[in-house]
Amino acid sequence: MRITCLHTAHSNVAVFDAAAEALGVAPDVLRHEVRPDLLAAAEHAAGLTIELTNATTSALLSLAREADAVLLTCSTLGPAVEGLSMNTPILRTDEALAIAAVQAGGQIAVLCAVETTLEPTSRLFHRAAERSNASVSVQWVPGAWALFKAGDTEAYLTTIANAADRAYAHGASVVALAQASMSGAATRVTAGPPPLTSATAGLCAALHAVLNGPKHGR
Template structure:
């Protein structure tokens, strides 16, 4: 079994490998491709453009040729999965699985974002999931966090996210969702409520479920 991951930050390779170990996956199950240029282009453009989406979709299609499932791990680029054509395996966005899981918990979901370009796609995705469940939603941008990440201050980045999660719990959140994969390490620093949901675990679990469903259909 191979799950291919398309990242926009090198550091997310280790994040997903750690999530895979927690889920009991064997070493070598994940294959990683890193395309920081795609996120950089989206940041310059102020968001995801049609051209960037097409380039992302092409990269996802290429990965699908040698995998059982493909995960797009960047929330800014997430909508690109909708235009992937004729992929032979499931192509998923990790934040979609995260949104569904958060909405299923109920009451009030607070989704945290670190990158401004992620706010719009995250809001659209979570709004759809929470509306179906009749759950309240608030999407918050963690001010200054992405600057810390880009400066290489990982500890400061995760601390800022954890502080924002604690604030969300203080404001009545039933569950906090960390919308970007790079934020996952902040979950263990949160002290005010339930451990926040993270996209690496949610996305990998969704990929495993899709692979199992495909195997079941083939076996019939």
């Protein structure tokens, strides 16, 4: 089995490797492709352009030729997956997170570090919530991404954890961390259960897709 991740931040390699290890996934299953230029282009354009969608789609299709499943781990680029049709599953980690977050209903607080992800993340989570009785609030954490880009991981994760604690204090029953880079903040949250992360949700979705697909399923 081979699951290939398309990242836009080098630090997410370690995040997904750790999530895979926690899930008991063999070390040789997960492969990584890192394209920081794609997110940089999206930030420069203040969103996902047609050209950037095409570039992301091309990268995903190329990876799918040598994988059993492909995970797009960047929520800003997520909409590029829509409409793709391949025998190899090409999945969005943020979509897997949205589905997992709304399953039990209640008040869902979705935290975003990157401002360009607000619109696609909001659309995705509200669409998932239509099939449940969940109420969704998508929130930007100001200043967090600047800390990440400056390499201050400690302050970045603390800022995210504090935002999650505030969300719980304001009545959230579930907190979801929209970007994979936020995953390390989950263990720092004290006001409620550890937030859901896109790395774990995405890998679970990929494993399910592979094991229940035509090659492995019944």
